[in-house]
Amino acid sequence: MDTPLPTTDNHRQPPDQAGRTFYRHGLTLLNEAGVPFLVGGAYALECYTGISRYTKDLDIFVQPRDRDRIIDVLARAGYQADVTYPHWLAKAYYGEYFIDIIFSSGNGICVVDEAWFEHAPEREVLGVPVLLCPIEEIIWSKAFVLERERYDGADIAHILRVCAERLNWPRLLDRFGPHWRVLLSHLILFGFIYPTERGRIPEWVMQRLLILLADEVRNAPPSGRLCQGTLLSREQYLTDIMRWGYEDARLQPKGQMTHENIAHWTAAIDVKE
Known part of the structure; x- marks a missing residue:
């Protein structure tokens, strides 16, 4: 059974009309184009819990096969849109605001598939009818976000x-x-x-x-030297991989990421000795 949504009078809004207009326009464009997507992030969290949290982004979740279609729809509308990290994230920009186009997770585990859509509840966000990420997938994806600077x-x-x-x-x-x-x-x-x-x-x-x-x-522990900490934080377990000789659990075939994916993802942080 899909999760019923609580009602709340605590409506989260971006800080000004420009942000609201951008997000509303983006959602409307995608609805009109018929490209399947789900709304997640802070907007979904508010719908489920009533907790409002201001951010300057809107998170949408799409299947990997639809990523480029989403980018094309938003780019043709005049927004800058590109693939930020090929293994999980693209973005569309309007000034200081942006739409995160998410098709997996930073650790490569939580790939968006058809089941996300089969269990997605209907809701209105900024007056636009949308589907929300199912609550089970929100928990699943957030459970691995255990960074020093962000903990979900x-x-x-x-x-x-x-x-x-x-x-x-x-x-x-x-x-x-x-x-x-x-x-x-x-x-x-x-x-x-x-x-x-x-x-x-x-x-x-x-x-x-x-x-x-x-x-x-x-039972006896597995053989070998595997560190799964990299599934929880892209930075805090680099010492284990780079200096202590542990195998990176993100790396294929155990994980979903290539050496190139990991290098690109790691290059976005300051690696400290």
Whole structure:
């Protein structure tokens, strides 16, 4: 069952008419062009939780096959649009405002596929009818954002506080798959953050994850030297890869990224000794 959306009187707005006009125009253009897209980011978070947070961007999620169609629609309307990171992100600009065109995630794991659209609820954003990213995919993608300068764990805790009883938990578990420890870590923190709300998480979900943990503890660790920290932060585990000789979990065939993808993504940060 798709997640019902709470109502809120706390409407988030960009700071001026120029931003509102740009976002509304972009959404309208994409609707008219018939290119499938979903709205995520701060706008979706507000729709699900009622929490307003001002940013100068609008996040839309598209399947990789539709990325260039989206860019073309916005470019033909006169906006600057280009691929920023070939493995997950493109952008369209209007002055200080921009639309993020997201088709995967920075770590290459959360690729947008048809299931995102099959479970997407309908909503209006800036007066334009759109589909929102499903709440399960929002949790999935945010769970891996554990950078020094950005941590999305609070967003996940707030989403769980509002929507836990209505989540499609089997879908969420399936999304995390072999990365179930990441989900478990957020659920454990939820019980710490909201001790009186921990009953919102179904007991069977916690039991299933704890059984996986117990089985893993009983078995010998895998051979080799693999660091999965790079799936959580593009910067904070570079020492493990560059100096300590660990294998990068983002890299094919274990991960989804090529050496070129990783080099491009890493070049956007200041690598410190």
